[in-house]
Amino acid sequence: MTNIGPGTPALIDLQTPDEDASVQFYSALFGWTIDAQNPSGYRYARTDKGAIIAGIRAAYGEATPAWTLYLAADDIAETAQGATVQGGSILHGPVNVPGQGGVLIFAEPTGAITGFSQPEPGYEFASHTPGTFAWAELLTADGKADDFYSALTGASVTQLGDGEHYDYTIWTPAGQQVPVVGRLRTDAPAGWRVYFAVDPDVGTDKVVEIAAALGAATLTEPNDIPAGRIAILADPTGAEFALLTPTPRK
Template sequence: MPQRDGYIPGVPCWVELSEPEPEAALEFYSALFGWDFEDVLPPTSEDRYCIARGRAPGSSIFDTSGELRSGDVAAIRSIPQGAPPTAMWSTYFWVDSADEAAAKVRGAGGGVVAEPFDLRSACRTAVLTDPEGAAFSVWEAREHNGARLVNDPGAVVFNNLNTRDVEGARSFYGSVFGWRTAGIGGGAEGWTLPGYGDWLEREHHPGLRRNMAEAGAPEGFEDVVGSIIPIAGDQPDLPPHWSVTFATADADATAAKAAELGGRVIVPPFDAPWSTDTYTIRVTVIGDPQGATFSASKFLPKTKESSYP
């Protein structure tokens, strides 16, 4: 199977971690996910921008080939000048024009935190917010085409909008990216982009629909680009935000390893409600040692050999 080499507009394409102490973050994520890093800034720079590269065999609902692949998965950087000194993961969405995307966001009632600018030679980008204040960025590719490795262990598998206003989010993201919503199992909802599955099967994953059907995925799952997580009423202090889920070979082992490395297991591994009769998604929520949160999940077909600790 080929690695990703670009996306279509409206699809999550890159994630980036801002940390007060990037060196400590490199150690944590290298040990947790086996990532290698390359700092792409000049040696004289006081900042860090380190590209993470992962290696993994294909083992997801998208691809069951087991073929070993490697490629860029994410970045870890110093906190940008003027930004709050908070460790956090950020999500980027592929667009044809960052300037046009910023204009669409304004027109739909969102905000522009950082006007479109060139991120070195990699892309043209902008930092934006939806009407609830959930921040995200856009990626107009120049010399970097986003994540090369996705869905496999150690790579991003889902980007999630945590929101108190699902209906408002439907209107906003539908206007900006053309997204719709659909069930993804267990009563949960996901963001879908019409035509995304056609592009995936044609360009990257021949046999995708067959693999998904055999795994018991809901109809239309091939068009899913993200998930919707309603913020519970007992979390009044949790702001709306975009979060990141990484695939893992073993969610329980990942949680244990994160704790061993100085992280915090915020939500112990559990079987997600969107699991079905034929497969289970095992998920854990983790905080790294500097406080950035993310999820790790394992897709597991239900067979007689399947078991959990």
């Protein structure tokens, strides 16, 4: 489970034009158990102990199918004010969601849709086990996103690569030693890429085969990076996501 401190991932959710298709796909791929719709039309995938893995919700209008990352906040109202001051545009909230806590969704200055969550007591976010959240990176053409999120969360930013040919940064929440999010400069539309952990006994290549049989498209074939073996896919509705079989820690 994630230690949900400020700036730490607290939730991921999928906006989809076809909830039933998305529920069927991810349940088959990762073995998720997914709640029936709650009164707001939202569904949660949960572990057998009740921790939240992800949310699934209907896309608004013609919104592009996509995964969204929510970072934890100590004070959701203060975060909303800060996001506005820093150039973000509030899209939803802040509101209180029973079973989760305060929630805020906004468009940040580089164009990505991002959420913040103020978890209520007892809330648990499942991560770093097979089929759950492993990593997320912000895809954006504008490195100023680093300053925006650092100002909101107090996270420190570390540059990887030369910042020109390869511009990747990692964000480490205040008081922590391990980075939790990355930012990659790309010409693609701004948005989040969410990685799901893969069981090393199964491996990324096998999960890609299973996903393809379920209707997913492979955008980037399995390949090795320092963090592990990854692949980038698009689910049957077109939402992009990634897989990561982590490199064993020495």
